[in-house]
Amino acid sequence: MISIALAGESNSQDVLPLMQAYHEFEGISLTDAERESALRPLLGKSPLGGVWLVWSGNGCIGYLIACFGYSVEFCGRDAFVDEFFIQEAYRGQGIGRQLLLRVQTEMRALNIRALHLEVAHNNDNARHLYVEAGFSGRQQFMLMSCKLF
Secondary structure, three states: OOEEEEOOHHHHHHHHHHHHHHHHHHOOOOOHHHHHHHHHHHOOOEOOEEEEEEEEOOEEEEEEEEEEEEEOOOOEEEEEEEEEEEOHHHOOOOHHHHHHHHHHHHHHHOOOOEEEOOOOOOOHHHHHHHHHOOOOOOOOOOOOOOOOO
């Protein structure tokens, strides 16, 4: 049995160890202080986005962070799934799907017109989950980034 809830300001210590595990898995180099600094503005009812936590009897086992934006192409507010992580022991049980569907429902309620995410080309399990949840690849585009600081 799991529960899913929007993280509040008091939940930073629940999500930070999971963020560290996700960053290690993805090869993202942030210090603990940088991770916490990036997380805090998203906790609670933030105009920047939200953090959804997955709880089981063993504590917090996963999270999804979505950040809000605006898209002319989609005619309104959009959001980007910035981080999505379920502890390895809980993968393959439908928990990620439940979390993703819950976030999609909450995004619709916020009048978010489109939800975007990125996935590694070799992550077949995640790609399968995302396709089942209604995501489709946009092959004519490539996500590119320019770090400004």
